Amino acid sequence: MNSAVLDACVLAPMPLCDTLLRCAEGTPLFLPLWSSETILELSRTLKKFGRSESQIERRLRFMQVTFPEACLQVSTTDLNAVPDIPDPSDRHVIAAALKGRADVIVTFNLRHFPSSVLGLMGIAARSPDSFLVDLFRANPLRLLEILDQQGEDIHQTRSAVIEGLRPELPEFAALVERWR
16 A cells, blocks of 8 residues: 655645545555654644644644554654755655655645655655545545545535535546546
8 A cells, every 4th residue: 555645734724634634544545644843834834724722632633543653753864864855844754755665745835845856766746636636546436435424524515525625626626526
């Protein structure tokens, strides 16, 4: 099974992060990974976007309890093994990918993770939209089940979930709609 570093959860709206994490639960479609620095960034970002302390704590606790092996401690040695990239503060993401033997980094900041650098390490950077499109093409019924459960959990329909995801995931939303 492929593994993915979920850098996108730092900047993703909660519904998108929820969809990605649900894809890694139960019968997982991929194994999620992140660095401890990613968790700190997520906490700061959620606070910046007005989430309450209890909402932040609930999200972080869920991630830690549900995916106890996902959080990788990245050492200075791990960071030093990462070649130069456009934003050196993102080196922890690549270090986590290397440490966890990830196939892909799922991120909104594709320009921070050039294929010329990642390709040499056997890693790809993908947008959340592209990543979920590929997961859907490989596992359409499972993704529909995930979206239905996500909707049920918030007392919404699959269509409402898709509409909420559309701004960040236009290709994925269109693909799911065509599937009906």
